[in-house]
Amino acid sequence: MAGLWGGVGGWYTVVGGRLARFVLFNQLFSAKKKLMSTEVAPEDPTYNDDEYTTAQKEPSAAPDSGKRDLEWPETTVNPTQLRWRYATGIPLIHLLACLAFFPWFFSWTGLVVGALGLYVFGTLGVNLCYHRLLTHQGFKAPKWLEHFFAVLGVCTMQDTPACWVAMHRIHHKHSDYRPDPHSPLVNFVWGHCGWLMFTNRDFRNLNYYQRFTRDLLRDPFYMKLERNERWLWIYTIHMLLFFLVGFAIGGLQFGLSLVVWGVFVRTVITWHITWSVNSFTHVWGYRNYETDDNSRNNFLVGLWANGEGWHNNHHADQRAAAHGHKWWEFDVTWLTIRLLEKLGLVENVVRPKVWAGGAGEK
Numbered sequence: 375m376a377g378l379w380g381g382v383g384g385w386y387t388v389v390g391g392r393l394a395r396f397v398l399f400n401q402l403f404s405a406k407k408k409l410m411s412t413e414v415a416p417e418d419p420t421y422n423d424d425e426y427t428t429a430q431k432e433p434s435a436a437p438d439s440g441k442r443d444l445e446w447p448e449t450t451v452n453p454t455q456l457r458w459r460y461a462t463g464i465p466l467i468h469l470l471a472c473l474a475f476f477p478w479f480f481s482w483t484g485l486v487v488g489a490l491g492l493y494v495f496g497t498l499g500v501n502l503c504y505h506r507l508l509t510h511q512g513f514k515a516p517k518w519l520e521h522f523f524a525v526l527g528v529c530t531m532q533d534t535p536a537c538w539v540a541m542h543r544i545h546h547k548h549s550d551y552r553p554d555p556h557s558p559l560v561n562f563v564w565g566h567c568g569w570l571m572f573t574n575r576d577f578r579n580l581n582y583y584q585r586f587t588r589d590l591l592r593d594p595f596y597m598k599l600e601r602n603e604r605w606l607w608i609y610t611i612h613m614l615l616f617f618l619v620g621f622a623i624g625g626l627q628f629g630l631s632l633v634v635w636g637v638f639v640r641t642v643i644t645w646h647i648t649w650s651v652n653s654f655t656h657v658w659g660y661r662n663y664e665t666d667d668n669s670r671n672n673f674l675v676g677l678w679a680n681g682e683g684w685h686n687n688h689h690a691d692q693r694a695a696a697h698g699h700k701w702w703e704f705d706v707t708w709l710t711i712r713l714l715e716k717l718g719l720v721e722n723v724v725r726p727k728v729w730a731g732g733a734g735e736k
């Protein structure tokens with residue numbers, strides 16, 4: 375708890391007058407640089423392309439339980455520089471979601487659209503595509519389907535596919551050690567969303583994080599999403615579509631109810647679901663595998679994150695497209711991948727190693 379308040383206190387200390395002006399200048403400067411630096415840098419012969427992609431190896435059984443106290447990753451994070459886009463954007467979308475407390479913005483259709491959106495955008499876009507497909511290559515999908523799912527992921531406002539994948543690959547490579555961008559062993563708030571608010575050199579712009587995602591960025595589709603803030607435009611356009619369809623059907627109030635519930639409330643809930651995988655499941659839960667980190671299987675996160683909460687299983691066998699390894703570890707994302715496989719839409723689906731031993735496939 376002390377660590378939590380320490381983290382919160384740390385936020386306030388960095389928001390100073392002159393400091394803020396200096397930070398703003400830096401952010402504007404780096405944003406301009408980002409627009410100018412969207413080409414893949416020349417191949418670095420010292421860089422190993424496989425270093426951050428997911429290896430197919432046996433579940434790790436390192437003796438270290440992973441429990442340790444951490445300081446934030448000072449090698450990459452600059453605690454005097456806020457990432458203004460996130461530090462202002464995240465509270466802003468939360469505020470807009472609070473419009474849901476006004477009955478005028480409510481409609482049952484909006485509520486249902488928001489609930490379905492948790493699956494369509496969160497489970498298909500983030501769990502299935504950003505995480506299990508793009509980051510860990512747990513199965514293969516035709517490009518048209520992969521790109522469609524990636525656009526759904528963009529509509530959760532969790533940055534571009536390449537940026538998300540880079541963050542997550544670094545997390546796996548250094549889980550709960552200091553270069554891990556979001557270990558909750560620093561403190562819970564840091565692991566949940568605090569880490570997003572500060573400048574991290576690894577994610578400053580494409581030039582920094584492309585070295586973790588060259589396999590992805592060879593596809594021009596993902597490189598285009600990096601250019602000219604296209605991913606933010608896609609988010610904005612999908613929001614406008616929600617409004618226009620609602621407006622055409624039922625007028626202003628109905629259109630706004632679809633935006634408030636179907637976009638803002640859904641975005642905020644999807645954020646906290648994704649963030650809870652980073653925070654809860656590296657603190658609370660049980661372990662099937664003695665991995666070299668503090669990852670846990672958390673029953674609640676397993677349910678509300680549609681399978682992503684079986685996180686210790688995932689850290690032990692990262693490439694596997696199924697995160698629930700036991701029959702009762704319910705994994706909606708895996709069931710979706712199974713359905714797509716049965717329909718012939720995806721192939722080369724990687725099963726958990728433990729299932730090969732007769733543990734039984736679900």
Ligand SMILES: [Zn+2]
Binds near residue numbers: 542688
């Ligand atoms: Zn992962």
Ligand SMILES: [Zn+2]
Binds near residue numbers: 549
């Ligand atoms: Zn993890």
